[in-house]
Amino acid sequence: MSALPAVAQQPVVRRIDPARAAIGAVHMNWRMVTNNIATVAEELSEADYAYRPVGSVRTFGEQFAHVAGAQGVMCAAALGETAPAEDHYERTARTKAALVEALKATTAVCERAYAQTDAEATAATQLW
DSSP states (O other), X not given: OOOOOHHXXXXXXXOOOGGGHHHHHHHHHHHHHHHHHHHHXXXXXXXXXXXXXXXXXXXXXXXXXXXXXXHHHHHHHHTTOOOOOTTHHHHHOOSHHHHHHHHHHHHHHXXXXXXXXXXXXXXXXXXX
């Protein structure tokens, strides 16, 4: 029987930057959810984007557009920047490729927002 290398037996220690403790915790949760949404958006077929479970709800494509618009507005505001209107992608992005790109673009804005320190993230901002 062979022994595992010592590094494999050591617990994982994550260093938390005290200046980013609060935002870092939220960032991990947001990233997990965002990665799940991005995976589904990329794996669904173009035809699935038009699926509407019942007439009173958004299609999958409309839901992806809504997510992209909402996170774009919120994260741009956290940075003190102006984003397109929340419904911009719902009005303009109609294809799977356009919606996946919208999700990627607004996720990049959010990554910049989550890179802030806790102090920077608590600054006042104007949403609407």
